């Protein structure tokens with residue numbers, strides 16, 4: 001299979017997107033094509049018949065690619081059984097405990113709380129930590145962190161101004177995402193009158209929305225040491241980096257640390273707060289929600305995702321293919337000096353462009369040439385294909401990036417550099 005794109009947006013997509021633009025509350029600007037539901041492996045078709053190679057994986061939520069036979073079978077089997085959507089904290093279904101069991105086999109901890117989304121997994125980790133630390137008056141997160149958009153999670157988020165502007169926040173301190181973080185944390189704890197005043201520290205082992213930056217080992221270990229010694233709960237947010245993408249079940253395993261509480265979402269199809277039972281509130285309903293746990297189909301898909309990752313040995317594949325992809329990206333950056341900073345942990349890969357404008361321009365060119373990617377941070381492009389990706393698809397993606405950079409080069413030679421490029 002090879003990507004084949006004629007016009008984006010095609011006429012059918014354009015009509016739907018125009019309607020959406022008029023009626024959607026909170027305009028989020030989806031990419032300019034509409035999914036048809038057809039696709040196989042790393043490729044999907046839009047409703048205009050364009051065939052795209054997907055290196056965005058629905059923002060890391062589609063780890064097994066399109067129409068994986070295990071997923072098709074799982075959805076078919078569960079669609080026959082009602083209720084599909086259940087009120088998961090007050091009424092239960094077998095899939096709920098099955099999901100918890102599957103998660104606990106691969107996670108640090110002996111309890112998991114299921115919820116609808118990544119942000120809610122973060123909210124409930126924060127609430128559990130606060131509940132366990134009644135003297136706490138502030139939390140600690142990192143510069144450029146992203147933990148979600150609900151107000152508690154948003155208080156910890158610090159990646160883009162647009163996420164934060166006009167929204168209230170609860171008291172937070174920020175740490176630099178580098179080796180200095182432990183020293184800064186130590187100083188904050190001292191200045192704030194002792195460890196008992198700190199409710200939690202929350203960190204992404206690989207920053208996602210903030211630009212695909214891998215935490216330094218010294219930073220992660222230093223933060224873990226201080227929080228453990230002072231009894232402060234360390235929350236590791238694995239919503240984007242978790243469930244195998246980095247070549248281990250959870251990215252924090254690369255650093256040899258164990259969190260007190262951990263969050264999962266995206267690839268899991270539901271949100272989950274995971275940890276030792278002692279960190280969760282004991283009072284019934286202290287943390288809860290109507291739909292917690294998603295639908296039985298969401299749960300069954302998440303359970304099957306874990307089983308298929310094991311069956312097809314996809315952790316090893318993520319590691320192998322990630323190394324191959326980064327090697328190709330390093331080569332590409334050598335040939336095209338405007339692209340730089342190739343990096344990755346497993347299949348959580350990225351490179352940088354000189355400015356936000358040149359990054360956005362390249363993402364658009366890639367899409368018109370058949371490769372779907374996403375920006376991250378100020379000027380990074382993230383490459384997060386499904387875990388089933390092979391060398392052939394990686395070669396095709398890298399060839400599309402090279403062609404797009406060459407197209408942009410020609411375009412620039414014709415028109416002269418853009419204002420943003422002048423400004424570098």
Ligand SMILES: Cc1ncc(COP(=O)(O)O)c(C=O)c1O
Pocket residue numbers: 117118119120122146147148149204208209237238239240241265266
């Ligand atoms: C690290 C991290 N935490 C939390 C979230 C929020 O997840 P959701 O969008 O499912 O609420 C995200 C989403 O991108 C994320 O990357």
